[in-house]
Amino acid sequence: GQNIDQPTEMTATEGAIVQINCTYQTSGFNGLFWYQQHAGEAPTFLSYNVLDGLEEKGRFSSFLSRSKGYSYLLLKELQMKDSASYLCAVSDGSGNTPLVFGKGTRLSVIA
Amino acid sequence: GAVVSQHPSWVICKSGTSVKIECRSLDFQATTMFWYRQFPKQSLMLMATSNEGSKATYEQGVEKDKFLINHASLTLSTLTVTSAHPEDSSFYICSARALKSYEQYFGPGTRLTVT
Numbered sequence: 056g057q058n059i060d061q062p063t064e065m066t067a068t069e070g071a072i073v074q075i076n077c078t079y080q081t082s083g084f085n086g087l088f089w090y091q092q093h094a095g096e097a098p099t100f101l102s103y104n105v106l107d108g109l110e111e112k113g114r115f116s117s118f119l120s121r122s123k124g125y126s127y128l129l130l131k132e133l134q135m136k137d138s139a140s141y142l143c144a145v146s147d148g149s150g151n152t153p154l155v156f157g158k159g160t161r162l163s164v165i166a
Numbered sequence: 167g168a169v170v171s172q173h174p175s176w177v178i179c180k181s182g183t184s185v186k187i188e189c190r191s192l193d194f195q196a197t198t199m200f201w202y203r204q205f206p207k208q209s210l211m212l213m214a215t216s217n218e219g220s221k222a223t224y225e226q227g228v229e230k231d232k233f234l235i236n237h238a239s240l241t242l243s244t245l246t247v248t249s250a251h252p253e254d255s256s257f258y259i260c261s262a263r264a265l266k267s268y269e270q271y272f273g274p275g276t277r278l279t280v281t
Contacts, residue, residue: 085268097259097275098210103268142210146268153200154270158209 057081059157061143066163067133075128075160077143085146088154089117089128092140101128101141130162138164169193170262172273179250179280186246187276189260195240196262200270201233204257216243250280 058080067073079087086105090098104110104119104126116129130137140161144154169192179185189199201213214235216222222235234246243262247254257277261270 088269090272095257095277097272100269100271144270153212153215154268156210156212 057145057147057155059143059145059155061141061157061160063158064161064163066165067130069133069135069164069166071133072129072131073133073162075130075141075143075162077126077128077157079124079126079143079145079155079157081145081147081155083147084121085148087117087119087126088144088146089115089126090142090144092142092159094139098142133164135164135166138162168264168269168271170196170260170271170273172260172276174276175274176277177279179278181251181280182249184246184248185250185278186244187258187260187278189243189245189262189273191241191262191264191271194262194264196243197240197265198263199237199243200261200263201235201243201245202259202261204259204275210259213245247278250278252280254278255280 061077088103089101091101092098102117109118114131119126140159142159143157171190173188199216202210204210212225213228214222214224216235216237218237218240224230237243257275259275261272263270
């Protein structure tokens with residue numbers, strides 16, 4: 056079956072670093088995505104990993120270990136505007152199959 | 167690049183009426199589009215997958231006669247909520263996938279309120 060797990064909620068302090076973990080079990084694997092979704096808005100793309108390792112993009116980095124079925128999103132120098140839900144999603148098939156989404160991690164950044 | 171638009175961004179309608187939501191890929195051809203629904207503080211729920219020129223594939227529990235999907239061109243898919251009821255009030259989001267790509271680009275969403 057398809058299963059993607061991520062923590063429901065996290066809280067972190069402005070200026071700090073936070074790591075949001077995601078574990079997945081899917082029938083196939085063609086890449087893992089992270090999206091950011093602010094309340095009342097649609098998700099926006101953050102990162103895509105298909106090979107093992109760390110992908111860095113500014114304050115955000117994403118890591119993937121295919122053998123462990125594990126990924127994390129790392130947010131550095133947290134800002135208040137980073138308060139949002141972060142969605143982990145896996146592409147498990149062909150281009151016609153939808154991404155399998157986790158339920159999202161709601162991150163609250165506090166002063 | 168990879169911009170997806172939705173229209174309208176919000177709509178209020180009376181119970182029993184039908185509402186059409188458009189999803190357009192503005193700068194790429196989308197062979198596949200997906201329709202999601204999201205209730206407040208809940209996760210995205212996939213409703214259906216639509217491929218250009220063919221019938222949509224609906225997820226279990228989604229009424230295909232109530233949520234009509236048309237993907238007539240490589241840049242446009244429409245979702246029509248027929249005979250809407252208050253329980254259909256939700257945030258409807260489409261996403262589009264380009265040919266030979268695994269990434270899904272999301273539209274900004276349409277907030278539907280049925281009174």
